[in-house]
Amino acid sequence: xxxxxxxxxxxxxxxxxxxxxxxxxxxxxxxxxxxxxxxxxxxxxxxxxxxxxxxxxxxxxxxxxxxxxxxxxxxxxxxxxxxxxxxxxxxxxxxxxxxxxxxxxxxxxxxxxxxxxxxxxxxxxxxxxxxxxxxxxxxxxxxxxxxxxxxxxxxxxxxxxxxxxxxxxxxxxxxxxxxxxxxxxxxxxxxxxxxxxxxxxxxxxxxxxxxxxxxxxxxxxxxxxxxxxxxxxxxxxxxxxxxxxxxxxxxxxxxxxxxxxxxxxxxxxxxxxxxxxxxxxxxxxxxxxxxxxxxxxxxxxxxxxxxxxxxxxxxxxxxxxxxxxxxxxxxxxxxxxxxxxxxxxxxxxxxxxxxxxxxxxxxxxxxxxxxxxxxxxxxxxxxxxxxxxxxxxxxxxxxxxxxxxxxxxxxxxxxxxxxxx
Amino acid sequence: xxxxxxxxxxxxxxxxxxxxxxxxxxxxxxxxxxxxxxxxxxxxxxxxxxxxxxxxxxxxxxxxxxxxxxxxxxxxxxxxxxxxxxxxxxxxxxxxxxxxxxxxxxxxxxxxxxxxxxxxxxxxxxxxxxxxxxxxxxxxxxxxxxxxxxxxxxxxxxxxxxxxxxxxxxxxxxxxxxxxxxxxxxxxxxxxxxxxxxxxxxxxxxxxxxxxxxxxxxxxxxxxxxxxxxxxxxxxxxxxxxxxxxxxxxxxxxxxxxxxxxxxxxxxxxxxxxxxxxxxxxxxxxxxxxxxxxxxxxxxxxxxxxxxxxxxxxxxxxxxxxxxxxxxxxxxxxxxxxxxxxxxxxxxxxxxxxxxxxxxxxxxxxxxxxxxxxxxxxxxxxxxxxxxxxxxxxxxxxxxxxxxxxxxxxxxxxxxxxxxx
Numbered sequence: 001x002x003x004x005x006x007x008x009x010x011x012x013x014x015x016x017x018x019x020x021x022x023x024x025x026x027x028x029x030x031x032x033x034x035x036x037x038x039x040x041x042x043x044x045x046x047x048x049x050x051x052x053x054x055x056x057x058x059x060x061x062x063x064x065x066x067x068x069x070x071x072x073x074x075x076x077x078x079x080x081x082x083x084x085x086x087x088x089x090x091x092x093x094x095x096x097x098x099x100x101x102x103x104x105x106x107x108x109x110x111x112x113x114x115x116x117x118x119x120x121x122x123x124x125x126x127x128x129x130x131x132x133x134x135x136x137x138x139x140x141x142x143x144x145x146x147x148x149x150x151x152x153x154x155x156x157x158x159x160x161x162x163x164x165x166x167x168x169x170x171x172x173x174x175x176x177x178x179x180x181x182x183x184x185x186x187x188x189x190x191x192x193x194x195x196x197x198x199x200x201x202x203x204x205x206x207x208x209x210x211x212x213x214x215x216x217x218x219x220x221x222x223x224x225x226x227x228x229x230x231x232x233x234x235x236x237x238x239x240x241x242x243x244x245x246x247x248x249x250x251x252x253x254x255x256x257x258x259x260x261x262x263x264x265x266x267x268x269x270x271x272x273x274x275x276x277x278x279x280x281x282x283x284x285x286x287x288x289x290x291x292x293x294x295x296x297x298x299x300x301x302x303x304x305x306x307x308x309x310x311x312x313x314x315x316x317x318x319x320x321x322x323x324x325x326x327x328x329x330x331x332x333x334x335x336x337x338x339x340x341x342x343x344x345x346x347x348x349x350x351x352x353x354x355x356x357x358x359x360x361x362x363x364x365x366x367x368x369x370x371x372x373x374x375x376x377x378x379x380x381x382x383x384x385x386x387x388x389x390x391x392x393x394x395x396x397x398x399x400x401x402x403x404x405x406x407x408x409x410x411x412x413x414x415x416x417x418x419x420x421x
Numbered sequence: 422x423x424x425x426x427x428x429x430x431x432x433x434x435x436x437x438x439x440x441x442x443x444x445x446x447x448x449x450x451x452x453x454x455x456x457x458x459x460x461x462x463x464x465x466x467x468x469x470x471x472x473x474x475x476x477x478x479x480x481x482x483x484x485x486x487x488x489x490x491x492x493x494x495x496x497x498x499x500x501x502x503x504x505x506x507x508x509x510x511x512x513x514x515x516x517x518x519x520x521x522x523x524x525x526x527x528x529x530x531x532x533x534x535x536x537x538x539x540x541x542x543x544x545x546x547x548x549x550x551x552x553x554x555x556x557x558x559x560x561x562x563x564x565x566x567x568x569x570x571x572x573x574x575x576x577x578x579x580x581x582x583x584x585x586x587x588x589x590x591x592x593x594x595x596x597x598x599x600x601x602x603x604x605x606x607x608x609x610x611x612x613x614x615x616x617x618x619x620x621x622x623x624x625x626x627x628x629x630x631x632x633x634x635x636x637x638x639x640x641x642x643x644x645x646x647x648x649x650x651x652x653x654x655x656x657x658x659x660x661x662x663x664x665x666x667x668x669x670x671x672x673x674x675x676x677x678x679x680x681x682x683x684x685x686x687x688x689x690x691x692x693x694x695x696x697x698x699x700x701x702x703x704x705x706x707x708x709x710x711x712x713x714x715x716x717x718x719x720x721x722x723x724x725x726x727x728x729x730x731x732x733x734x735x736x737x738x739x740x741x742x743x744x745x746x747x748x749x750x751x752x753x754x755x756x757x758x759x760x761x762x763x764x765x766x767x768x769x770x771x772x773x774x775x776x777x778x779x780x781x782x783x784x785x786x787x788x789x790x791x792x793x794x795x796x797x798x799x800x801x802x803x804x805x806x807x808x809x810x811x812x813x814x815x816x817x818x819x820x821x822x823x824x825x826x827x828x829x830x831x832x833x834x835x836x837x838x839x840x841x842x
Contacts, residue, residue, distance in 0.1 A: 013687050015494045016501075020680040023673045030667040040667045070491045073436045080437075162668065246451040246461050247583065248722030252444040255723070259441040266434050295719040301669030302676070302720050 010060075010067035018059040018067065019306075025051055026305035039406040041158045044305050048312020061313035071310060077259075078307035079154045079371070080276040081300050084258040086157045086175070087280015088293050089166045092227065095176050095281070098169065101352055102176030108351045109177065109366045110149040110184045113344030117145035120340055129333055130390065139199055140390070143380045146188045147394055148341050152370020152402065153178030154273065154307065159406045160365075165413055169357050174365040175277075177348075182274050183219040185372060187212055189379065190269075196383045215269065222268040223278060226261060230282035238286040250288055251295040257283060271372070311371055315399050319392045330389055334396035341401050342367055361412050368405035373398035431481075431488035439480045439488065440727075446472055447726035460827040462579045465726050469733020482734035492731060498680075499728035500575045500792070501697040502721045505679040507578045507596070508701015509714050510587045513648065516597050516702070519590065522773055523597030529772045530598065530787045531570040531605045534765030538566035541761055550754055557806065560620055564801045567609045568815055569762050573791020573823065574599030575694065575728065580827045581786075586834055590778050595786040596698075598769075603695050604640040606793060608633055610800065611690075617804045636690065643689040644699060647682060651703035659707040671709055672716040678704060692793070732792055736820050740813045751810055755817035762822050763788055782833050789826035794819035 025047035033043030052061040060067035095102075121141035124130040132140055153175065160171045191212070234257070241253050258279040265275025283292060319334075321327055349363025377394045380386035386394060446468035454464030473482040481488035516523075542562035545551040553561055574596065581592045611632070655678070662674050679700040686696025704713060740755075742748055770784025798815045801807035807815060 009490055010494065012494065012497050012693060013684055016497070016680050016684050016687075016693065019498070020677045020684070023677045023680075027665075027667055027670045027673050031665050031670060034667050043667075069430055070494060073431065073433065073491060076433050076437070077440070244448075244452050246448055246455050246464075248719070248726075249448045249452060251719055251722055252448050252726070256441045256444045259437050259444075263434055263437050263441070266437075272433060272437065295722075298669070298672055298716040298719045299723050301672055301716075305669075305673070 010070055015067060015070065018071065021051055021058050022047075022071075022306055022309045023302075026309050030305075037410075039159045039410050040162055041155065041308055042403065042406045044308035045312035045403060045406075047305075048309035049315045049317060050312075051309060052313030052315060054315065054317045059309070059313055061310070071306065074303065075307040075310040076272060078303035078305070080258065080262045080272050081255070081296070082154060082158060082161075082304045082307065083273040084255075084276040084280045085293070085296055085300050086161055086166065087277040087282075088284050088289065088296070089161070090172070090175060090277075090281060091284065092231075092281045094172050098173045098176050101354065102173050103180055104351050105173060105348045105362060105366065106177040106180035106184060109151065109345050109348030110181065110188070112347055113148035113341055114145040114188075116340035116344045117148035117337065118142060120144070120336055124333060124336075129329060136199075136385065139196060140380075140385055142195065143192055143376075143383075143385045144337070144390070144394060146192045147369070147373055147376035147380065147398070148337070148344060149181075149188055150185055150369045150372035150376055150398075151178050151181040151345070151366050152368045152372050153182075153277075155368040155370050155402055155405055156365045156409065158304070158308070159409050163410060163413055169354075170361045170365070173352070173357065173362055177362075177366060179223070179274055179277065181366075182271050182372075183216065185376075186219060186269050187215050189376070190215055193379065193383070196385060200383075218268055219270055222265065222270065223274070226264065226275070227278055227282060230261075230279070231285055234282050235286050238283070238288045242288050242291075250291060251299070254283060254288075254292040254296065255299070307371075311374075311402065314374060314395075316392070316395070319396055326389075330393045330396070333390070333393035334400070337393060337397040338400045341369070341397055342404070345401075358412065361409065364405060364408045364412055367408075368402045369398040370402045373401070431491060436488060436491065439492065442472055442479050443468075443492075443727055443730045444723075447730050451726075458831075460580045460831050461583055462576060462729055463824065463827045465729035466733035466824060466827075468726075469730035470736045470738065471733075472730060473734030473736060475736065475738045480730070480734055482731070492727065495724065496728040496731040497693060499724035499726070501679060501683045501693050502676070502717070503575060503579060503582075503725045503728065504694040505676075505697040505701045506714070506717055506721050507582055507587065508698040508703075509705050509710065509717070510582070511593065511596060511698075511702060512705065513652075513702045515593050519594045519597055522775065523594050524601055525772050526594060526769045526783060526787065527598040527601035527605060530572065530766050530769030531602065531609070533768055534569035534762055535566040535609075537761035537765045538569035538758065539563060541565070541757055545754060545757075550750060551811065557620075560617060561801075561806055561811070563616065564613055564797075564804075564806045565758070565811070565815060567613045568790070568794055568797035568801065568819070569758070569765060570602075570609055571606055571790045571793035571797055571819075572599050572602040572766070572787050573789045573793050574603075574698075576789040576791050576823055576826055577786045577830065579725070579729070580830050584831060584834060590775075591782045591786070594773070594778065594783055598783075598787060600644070600695055600698065602787075603692050603793075604637065606797075607640060607690050608636050610797070611636055614800065614804070617806060621804075639689050640691055643686065643691065644695070647685065647696070648699055648703060651682075651700070652706055655703050656707050659704070659709045663709050663712075671712060672720070675704060675709075675713045675717065676720070728792075732795075732823065735795060735816075737813070737816070740817055747810075751814045751817070754811070754814035755821070758814060758818040759821045762790070762818055763825070766822075779833065782830065785826060785829045785833055788829075789823045790819040791823045794822070 026044040029043035029047035030040035034040050050056055051059045060071055118141045121144045125132055125137055156174055160166050165171055241250055258276045261275035261279035262272035266272045319327060319330060345366040346363035348366055349359040352359055377391060381391045447465040450464035450468035451461035455461055471477055472480045481492055539562045542565045546553055546558055577595055581587050586592055662671055679697045682696035682700035683693035687693045740748060740751060766787040767784035769787055770780040773780055798812060802812045
């Protein structure tokens with residue numbers, strides 16, 4: 001039997017209904033996407049758009065709506081499990097081998113979009129597309145540039161995984177670059193919020209080389225120590241676990257291992273998914289690797305669509321309606337930012353000297369901004385650096401990069417099939 | 422990278438940490454329980470007690486605490502998936518075959534505990550253990566009796582499933598009785614809240630035979646129609662689904678099918694788990710049954726511990742401290758209620774005439790009150806029918822019945838191993 005839920009809480013019925021809609025729509029749209037030779041993840045993102053607040057409004061899609069928090073947390077579990085799964089399929093040695101290449105791609109893919117974003121805002125102001133307070137112009141330009149530096153590894157990794165391309169050199173360079181990108185993003189976020197806060201208080205900026213050095217040290221230190229210590233103890237630990245008898249223990253301990261890495265990663269300021277990915281790299285070296293991967297699959301199937309649907313649900317389609325005159329300006333800004341965002345990341349693939357890799361694949365793999373771009377845009381909004389117009393434009397840019405990458409990536413991989421691998 | 426969560430919300434770190442603790446503790450305690458020849462579910466319940474608010478307070482265990490809602494919803498998914506899994510392993514024909522027996526067990530197991538609970542309260546008042554307002558005495562006695570009628574099928578079903586005993590006659594009688602019990606519980610809950618509300622408003626009771634008839638009709642009607650229609654269309658539907666290609670579709674559609682049944686069940690006033698169980702009965706008849714069951718297992722492994730840990734976490738161990746003088750009276754009331762609660766359900770097994778079933782197993786299988794008992798107790802508290810003393814005693818009774826049933830059930834099944842089956 002049931003008792004009524006409280007009005008300001010997510011009731012059991014509403015929660016189960018939203019969850020069911022996410023599961024069903026994600027797979028229906030995923031199937032349709034595959035039918036027209038597009039990646040399933042594109043369908044899942046579109047399922048989110050359809051279910052989201054600006055179309056059917058059937059799932060809680062924006063902050064403040066009842067139940068948003070719960071689905072947001074499940075989405076975090078979803079992307080963590082996805083990156084854990086991808087870590088399990090990735091060899092650490094290969095990742096280290098492409099390390100210098102990945103670093104080059106990551107740095108170019110951060111510096112170039114930043115500069116392009118920065119000067120786009122200056123240009124918008126000059127040519128009257130924006131009418132910003134001259135005092136804050138530089139800060140707005142910096143925040144916008146910072147948003148363009150983001151990379152969402154979740155989107156690309158999912159496409160690569162669905163296409164069975166995780167073992168290619170391109171995939172490894174992209175995954176490595178995405179991890180380094182997260183560290184760089186962390187520094188940028190720290191610097192930008194530091195600048196904003198010192199601008200607010202009128203004091204000197206507290207951002208110093210020492211601070212930045214500390215952030216880098218902490219991030220790389222965590223990765224190095226967690227992978228080293230993990231490789232040392234995990235194989236023995238899981239040998240012991242495999243002797244225990246209670247149902248489901250091995251799977252739940254493997255997932256818990258990934259979640260602990262995700263929590264530590266988050267405490268170190270990195271994204272939880274970086275930790276989950278590292279946990280996968282570590283557990284790949286256990287003797288129980290195959291059982292873990294096999295049993296993880298259905299759990300991943302259940303959770304990952306929640307992440308992609310949630311990303312899609314954040315899209316406000318009303319911004320894209322060209323019949324509302326205010327939107328024209330927003331769309332124009334979004335379009336220009338989108339073009340520079342694509343160019344900036346795409347170019348990063350061409351910094352590589354190696355001949356046996358498909359540079360376009362790497363460039364395109366870095367394009368999607370996804371949830372990381374949304375976090376940056378949210379910071380800009382919450383500090384009132386972005387007004388609602390610029391926030392809409394930046395969000396639209398983030399979404400366009402997120403939606404264009406999967407089909408482009410699939411197309412490029414298919415075309416290069418004979419020459420690469 | 423990460424951005425700080427709001428203070429009145431569950432942060433990503435805290436959520437992941439609580440989740441990890443639930444997964445790890447449930448399996449550690451489950452393993453320890455099996456080592457001392459006890460059912461794993463007893464370990465999971467104890468893990469909840471340890472993690473809950475009155476011991477380590479590491480997970481949000483009580484209403485109002487930040488994050489409680491999220492884990493409560495995940496627990497609902499957990500028990501729904503468990504009952505779905507058990508439905509998949511149960512043959513509807515067998516269930517119908519034992520129908521009359523189940524009905525007899527369910528009715529006795531409701532009437533007897535109700536009467537025993539009712540007269541216990543009258544006795545407590547007479548002998549000074551309680552000092553209730555004579556005006557509300559009858560109402561308190563009725564509410565307490567109602568709480569004693571509850572049966573938590575989740576606990577028993579889990580033990581039976583872990584022991585591979587779901588195919589025995591005893592299991593089928595218990596499962597059938599539990600479904601009927603839920604319908605009876607629904608009627609009782611409706612009658613009791615109706616009585617309370619009419620007492621409050623001073624008006625005539627709105628509880629009529631017509632109302633009760635309508636509740637029964639709605640519940641049985643839903644079950645009959647959903648199973649009949651499901652059996653008609655599900656095999657064709659899932660034949661079609663199995664032809665689709667996108668990863669995870671079959672599993673997610675099967676889970677969605679169960680969730681839709683759970684939602685409909687809840688809308689009809691029944692527990693979501695009754696619907697999930699019915700969905701399992703239906704999908705058993707699909708050609709994809711084996712694939713569904715195989716892939717559901719890891720998802721069930723992930724979710725069900727959340728349910729059992731949440732039940733355990735609701736225990737307030739401070740009530741059991743005999744060195745606090747106030748507790749003595751509470752404990753005495755709890756103990757007497759516990760004894761009559763056990764007797765009432767245990768006796769229900771002996772209403773059966775069949776010779777080839779272990780009557781004790783059935784009686785014990787009906788004992789655990791679990792989350793259903795907690796819902797009743799919560800109603801009594803929220804309408805201020807139970808004062809905090811009686812609420813503590815009733816909750817303690819619920820917990821004692823929940824914790825005693827799994828080891829007892831296992832013991833009885835092992836003893837009867839040669840004679841039964």
